[in-house]
Amino acid sequence: MFGERISEEVFMRELLKCSFCGFCEWVCPTLKAEESRLYGPRGRVNIIIFAIKDGVWTDLGLRSIFNCLVCGACNTQCPAGIKISEYIRSFRYYLISREFRPCFIAK
Amino acid sequence: MNKNDVVRDLRKIVGSGNIEDDELILKLYTRSASNIDGSAIAVVFPRSSEEVSNIVRYCYKNDIKIYPQGSASELVGSSTPYSDGIVLSFEKMNKVKEVSILDSYVITEPGIRLFELNQLLAKYGYMFPVDPASVKSASVGGAINNDSGGMMGARYGTVKNWVLELELVIPDEHGTILRVGSKTMKYRGGYDLVRLIVGSEGTLAITTSATLRITPIPENIVTIGGFFQDMRDLMETVIDVKTKGIELFVMEFIDDKTVESACRTMNLKIKGEGHYLLTSIAVAREASERVLSTLESLYRSHNVVQLYKARSQEEAEKMGLLDIRRALYPLAMKIAHESRRDPRSKMFVEMEDISVPPSKLIEAVNRLRSLEASFGIPMVIGGHVGDGNIHPIVWVEETDRDKLKTFYEMIKEIRRIGTELGGTFSSEHGVGIKKKERLVEEFEFKKSLKSLEVMKEVKKIFDPKGILNPGKMF
Ligand SMILES: Cc1cc2nc3c(=O)[nH]c(=O)nc-3n(C[C@H](O)[C@H](O)[C@H](O)COP(=O)(O)OP(=O)(O)OC[C@H]3O[C@@H](n4cnc5c(N)ncnc54)[C@H](O)[C@@H]3O)c2cc1C
Ligand code: SF4
Ligand code: SF4
Numbered sequence: 135m136f137g138e139r140i141s142e143e144v145f146m147r148e149l150l151k152c153s154f155c156g157f158c159e160w161v162c163p164t165l166k167a168e169e170s171r172l173y174g175p176r177g178r179v180n181i182i183i184f185a186i187k188d189g190v191w192t193d194l195g196l197r198s199i200f201n202c203l204v205c206g207a208c209n210t211q212c213p214a215g216i217k218i219s220e221y222i223r224s225f226r227y228y229l230i231s232r233e234f235r236p237c238f239i240a241k
Numbered sequence: 242m243n244k245n246d247v248v249r250d251l252r253k254i255v256g257s258g259n260i261e262d263d264e265l266i267l268k269l270y271t272r273s274a275s276n277i278d279g280s281a282i283a284v285v286f287p288r289s290s291e292e293v294s295n296i297v298r299y300c301y302k303n304d305i306k307i308y309p310q311g312s313a314s315e316l317v318g319s320s321t322p323y324s325d326g327i328v329l330s331f332e333k334m335n336k337v338k339e340v341s342i343l344d345s346y347v348i349t350e351p352g353i354r355l356f357e358l359n360q361l362l363a364k365y366g367y368m369f370p371v372d373p374a375s376v377k378s379a380s381v382g383g384a385i386n387n388d389s390g391g392m393m394g395a396r397y398g399t400v401k402n403w404v405l406e407l408e409l410v411i412p413d414e415h416g417t418i419l420r421v422g423s424k425t426m427k428y429r430g431g432y433d434l435v436r437l438i439v440g441s442e443g444t445l446a447i448t449t450s451a452t453l454r455i456t457p458i459p460e461n462i463v464t465i466g467g468f469f470q471d472m473r474d475l476m477e478t479v480i481d482v483k484t485k486g487i488e489l490f491v492m493e494f495i496d497d498k499t500v501e502s503a504c505r506t507m508n509l510k511i512k513g514e515g516h517y518l519l520t521s522i523a524v525a526r527e528a529s530e531r532v533l534s535t536l537e538s539l540y541r542s543h544n545v546v547q548l549y550k551a552r553s554q555e556e557a558e559k560m561g562l563l564d565i566r567r568a569l570y571p572l573a574m575k576i577a578h579e580s581r582r583d584p585r586s587k588m589f590v591e592m593e594d595i596s597v598p599p600s601k602l603i604e605a606v607n608r609l610r611s612l613e614a615s616f617g618i619p620m621v622i623g624g625h626v627g628d629g630n631i632h633p634i635v636w637v638e639e640t641d642r643d644k645l646k647t648f649y650e651m652i653k654e655i656r657r658i659g660t661e662l663g664g665t666f667s668s669e670h671g672v673g674i675k676k677k678e679r680l681v682e683e684f685e686f687k688k689s690l691k692s693l694e695v696m697k698e699v700k701k702i703f704d705p706k707g708i709l710n711p712g713k714m715f
Contacts, residue, residue, distance in 0.1 A: 147584035153574055154274045156312045156378030158356055169333050170286075177269055184268050187585070192265045211377065213571025215506075215577075 140224050141233050142186045149221060150187075152179045158208040158218060164201055172198050173209035175218045182225050185236040196234060199225055211219040242303050248283050251327070259286040259333065270328045271321070273313035274375075276589060277320040277674060279472035281308065284328045290408060290418055290449040290466045294328065297416035297447065306708050307412065309443040310575065311351065311383030314375045314662055316592055317673030319442040319713050326708075329447065331382050337361060338450070346424055348404055348452045358408045366454045370397040370604070373669070376705030382448045390669035395489040395627030396523070397456075399669060401439045404652070406452035409438065410710040411445075424452055437699070442671050443701040453616065459523035460492055464557040465536045466520075466565075467545035468500065468513030470612075476603045478543040478627050482520060482536070483599055491521035492627025493566045499621045502564070502572045505599050507630025509561045513547040514657040519566050520625070529553075569623040569632065576621065586640040591652060595659030596630045596668040609633050616651040618644065630668045653679070660686050672714045 145152030158175040159165050172181070178198055184190040199222060206219040229236065244262070254258050255712070261267075262283040270278040282305070287293045306326025322328050335352035343670050349358060354376045355369065364366050372391035373379050379389060385407075390399040392498050406422035420429055422435040438446055469475040475494060483493070491591050495503075495517050504512055518540075524532050525551075540548055551557035569594050570592055577588045597605045607620065608632070613620040624632040633655050637648040656679045658665035666679045686692050696715055700707075 143584055149576055150587050153570075153590065154272055154276075154313065155375060155570075156274070156591070157311075157375070160356060160377050162580065169335075171269055171330075171332065172266055180269055180272065181265055184265060187267070190264055192263050192266055194263045195265045213568065214574055215571075220467050 136221060145182055145186055145221065146224070148216055149179050149183050151216055152176070152183070152208075153182070153214060155213065157213060158211040161211055163205065163207070173201060175212075175222075178202060179216065181220055182221065188198040189220050191236055194231070198227065206237050242305070244282050247303070247305060247327070250299060251285055251296065251416050255285055255287060255292055255617045256300065259288065260284070268673065270310065270313070270330060271294045273315055273318070273320050273452055274585075275316050275318045275321065275673065275675065277318040277321045279308075280324040281322040281326060281328045282324070284330055285328050286333045288333055290410065293329070293410045293447055293449050294416035295441065296416055297365055297410050297412055298328075298329070298414065300353050300708055301412060301416065301706060302707065304708065306711055307447070309382070309447050309711055310379040311386075312354065312375075313497055314378045314385060315383065315673065316594075316670045316700070317675045319671050319710075320383075321713075322389050323712065331380060334449070335380075338364060340455075342367065344424060346452050347455050349381055349452065350450060351385070351448050354377050355381065362555065363458065363613060364454055366458055368458050369403065369453055370457050371400050371403060374570060381451055385439055385451060385530070386441060386443045387671050388669065390625065390628075391492055391632070392563070392625065394625050394630070394669075397491045401436055403454045404435055404451060405454055407435055407438055407448055408450035409446035409576075410449055412704045412706065419446065422452070426454075426476065426646055434690065439583030440671070441712050442673065444700060444713050445708070445709070459490070461526045461527050461529055461552075462521050462523050462554045463533050463536075464519065464521040464538060464558070464562050465533060465548065466511065466517060466552070466560075466562040467517045467518055467540045467548040468516045469543070469545055472496070472516050472606055473603060474543040474545075475518045476520070476606060476626075478518060478540055478545070479602060480599060481539050481543065483627070485500055485535075485539070486533075487522060487535070489520065490523045491519065493519045493562075493570075493624065493627045495569050495623035497565055497623055499569055499572050499623055502576050503568060505566045506572070506575060507565070507568060508563070509565060510532060510559070511547075511549050511561055511565065514700030515546060517565060519562060520627075532606055537593040543710075566623065569621070571636065573621045573634040573636070576619070580619070581637075581638055583640050588636050589645075589648070590634060590636040592670070593633045593635070593652065593655045593666075593668055594630070594668045595633070595656065595671040596628070597659060597662040597664035599626075599629045601662040601664070602626065602629060602631075605631060605658055605662055612651055612654050616647055616654075618648055629664060656680075674713060677713075677715060
């Protein structure tokens, strides 16, 4: 599934499991460097949600998604079992294939 | 005031890298684990107490509300901002300033996470002994303002026992910096403003620095975990252990549904059926066997079915004796998501936070179970049973409109149990937005509504214009 384009529904089905607990952040190298939630796994998971569920997308979102190292350190920390780095990677493919304009799926 | 002017003015105080008003960032910093989304003019990242003071002075003058925030892991909406104000994030004020082993304290900025603080202290053989399940995200500032507790609460209590001294900025016209408490164990200089701030949910003052008491990591910890078919047997074991006068380190439980999910989905070294009770005791190494055998015979006298023993903390961790309990909330989330019908809808998972005196535990659990049956909403329970703190967790799907009303009625009843049995609806998670109504009801029940008036007067003294985290608690 990962490494190819996945649908908005699949992103939502998995990422909406995020409870915003923040357990994943302390291991994240880019969050340590930038000292901002935007550049950590919780931030990345939620900006994908904001893009697809709420239709909110800005250049900073792009920067956050593309400066992830996809190191996977966050995956081991997530109590909801979200494979965070894999979804970030897939979202990059998704963005490229949509010319960097995510699709807003209204409910 | 115009939003752009506010951002421009505050940028002059904190510098351009330390203020954001990008739409995506605003959404990210106005959300929390409470499931309530807010909004804000900007997110400001101060780097020093002086900057905080300057921000406060500016906001006071221009009637801009201030919403302090640590890791936003709170569960009651206490960090939720509104569009009339700024989020003050302590993410960049995260430095440890001093560790003193001789004087048993650490001085730190508020933004550091508890887990990272303890990683540092472990190098000295010391710890800050408050370990909420959210220890990997919870910040010092958030834990202080929420008066957090955790698994070691049975022995060490909550944050209020571990704060010696605070540096605060109060929301007056000068952004005055206060220093309250002292570095000593004993301090009787007037009213105890330190403990007034602890648990005040960021409504009275902004914490910019804290001197925290620290304690040596115990020489050895023995642990016993056992599965019981009958919840009554488990609770009687708790009562028996407590009445024997054994000094607890950790005493925690989870119910059979959570155990079933844990054994099915987690990679555990232990297996069992029924309800799970975990007890740890801090001991001198030589006393390990004796204490373990006392615990074992107490567990056995209450019909434990499977029993696991660990002679050290490392062994307990290797066996997963603690992990199964730590996973209470995540497991509840998993069970909740397994029942989700619409992939695009969120599950509302509410972790309640009642406490009862331990003598009332059996009654509390029976009442909780009968609520589950009468409301028809699924529930799992677990918690810090050693100090009488139970976390019932219930859930409903965002889009299940019919059930939502029943769901919130059931939550009200859960909270009532704590109050009616001589305890409380709010043990360690706070009041925030979600539990304001219950705060009034609890004081009504105690025939003490005047207490609430006193609290509101206190708020006015600290925050005459009502600009600091308004809309919370009252
Ligand atoms: C999965 C999970 C498990 C949890 N388990 C526990 C538990 O076992 N025990 C427990 O006690 N809690 C628990 N919590 C709740 C929460 O994580 C803790 O209360 C935590 O200490 C909050 O810290 P924070 O940094 O996230 O604070 P935030 O959520 O950011 O803020 C909490 C409150 O403090 C205020 N605040 C934050 N920083 C400052 C500051 N510098 N000055 C003034 N006010 C400030 C905020 O305005 C808010 O009112 C849990 C939460 C989750 C998601
Ligand atoms: S994969 Fe990305 S988000 Fe996860 S820890 Fe690594 S850098 Fe951070
Ligand atoms: S650990 Fe998982 S559930 Fe928690 S914030 Fe990170 S992605 Fe969300």
